Amino acid sequence: MKSKIYLYLFLFVSLICLYLMVSSNNMSKDYAKKSKSSIEKITKLENQVATLKDSVQQSSLKVLDMQYFSLENNDDALAYFEHLDLKDPTTYVTDKLLETNAQKGDNPLVPYEGMQNDFKINKIKVLNHKWILTDFSDGKYWGELLIKYELKDDLGVDFTLVDHLLYTRSN
Structure with missing residues (x-):
């Protein structure tokens, strides 16, 4: 067992x-x-x-x-504004340029008559202390402007159209 x-x-x-x-x-x-x-x-x-x-x-x-062609990153161009009491010259110049849209009718800097509506500036790129590149449109047609500007000691801004183009539609 x-x-x-x-x-x-x-x-x-x-x-x-x-x-x-x-x-x-x-x-x-x-x-x-x-x-x-x-x-x-x-x-x-x-x-x-x-x-x-x-x-x-x-x-x-x-x-x-x-950002290479930008006022914010261009120390030499920013030095141009040192004598002025501006914290952000790009915003100041952009605002002054947008004020030109407030006029009745087409923006005076746009050398074309609006076909659908009035041509107004939409986008703005401040390249340096002298030039601005902008986009304008009337809602259907659009183009671009190269603008020369001068910021004066009294903080007035003079804009001068250097060149422009209007894109044509191809259907």
Whole structure:
């Protein structure tokens, strides 16, 4: 009887060991799958981060390139305004130019008559202490102006049209 108990005990322990071995083997395979998929995800994320870094760097270069012709980033042109008590010359000149839109009819700086409505200046880019690039439109037709300006000591601004163009529609 004692030998049968030992035999059954040995068989029971063997079955438990077999179960633990198969179970641990399955767990290690599952862990290997999960770690492989995690590594793939991490690699994919690293590639996306690298792509985003390149994109951010390219965008930064484009912004710097676009700001090259800008009064705010031109120290030599800003030095022209040092004797005046202006915190932001770009905003001041832009506001003075937009005041020309307040007149009834077409803007006096636009050398065309509005076809749909009156031509008014929309967008303004102050290039330096002498030139402004603008966009004008009547709602359907549009064009661009190159304007020379002079900011006087009494803070008056004189605008002179240098060149202009009107885009033609081609249907």
